[in-house]
Amino acid sequence: MVEVADSLPWPGRKPIDRQRGFTILEIFLGVFFLILLASSFSILSKKKKSEMERSACEERKWRWYRVLDQIEFEYQKWASLGPVCLTSGLQPVVELGPNRWGILKLDSSRPIFLDMRFPTIAQVSPNHYFSSGQNAVLCDANQFAWLKIQRTEILDKERPASILFSEKEAFDPRLESSEKTGNEDEAVEAYEAPLFMKNAYLVSALPHYYELSPDDQANTMILYEREGEKNRRRIMWDFDSFVLKESKNESTGQVEVFSSVRKGDCSLTKSFSLNPSLENQSHTGQWLLSEQQLFFQEWVGLPKPEEEI
């Protein structure tokens, strides 16, 4: 009895003869657990795969937002610092070809204090940030003109500063037409007429270019940004298509921008409209945002009424 009891794995169980193989219950449970584990793994694997794809898509979207948010940033700068340029018909983003865009990044802006008598000189607040060699645009509600800043002159910190434009590169449609006819008197008359009235805005802008190129190694596309003649740098990659369009709603005056990026099933569309209101375009100063405050800073050197005559 003692020998039989010792040979049992635990009390009450019969001795097992391994030569007989598995019982039906063991085979059933083995198969059942195997199916259970396999199906769980299959479900989990699919879920993980879809999560990975979703996560990769979200990561791509964050990267794409970097570019699309930056584009909107440039538009919003125009809307807050030079809305009159947007109402004049100036387009900050221009499609230059099927895969090329020109983007004007606003640098600084100031209203001109006096009516322009010559197309090569404008007077602004002496606390401006314009410098020689910059591209600039002059805008009023109806027109805009491209200029190249030749030099700046500040005589007195309390009086308007002069901004001089390069005569050769200053764009003036009236001078251009009189040059064609060769009528010097007409040219002089046109030269003396004020080109832009006071309170038109002078805006310095940096032209940038976005260029789309195929990435042959990954069979996708790359978006490059180039500043002027400088080397281009990669700003967006890992996508199949990129769309950027600007239009103006003539009835409301709103500037509408549509952009979209896609890679396979992962796509991002962003559209926004700007209502360039002239209400916040003050001719006496500018709103500034510091770490803590939002305050209005008046222009220095505003001419007195008798000086304007």
Add this chain to the structure above:
Amino acid sequence: MLRDIPGLVWILSIFMVGVISLFLYSRTGPDPLASAESVWDQSRVIADLIKRRSLQLNPGEKRTLHDISSFQILVERLTDVEIPNPAARYTLEFTPKRDVPDYGFMKRSFRLGVLDFAPNAVVGNLQIVAIRKIDEVRE
């Protein structure tokens, strides 16, 4: 000695190991990212709340909005001004939450200065008047 262990114990042990492996497998992978959002779209949402008076603040009052976006949003109404135009002043500050990747547009935070030119009207008239990106590296 192993021959004495019954088949059921083997099967249950293998099953347990399988379950633990599955559990560990399910925990692997990168941390989930916050859903991608444009900071500009979020600013329009907040501006619209202020415009429609769904978000009302008294002058000098601040409010932090945690749950509506991937960004933590601090809305502050400053004291109203009369010059150059009567307006209510607001600042909106967007700070990326912990699970927002460094997507390059801003690093630390992004601030907007917004004026409401019709602070007493039922529907406001909001305009962005100043923008500031704070690009210092996030701590």
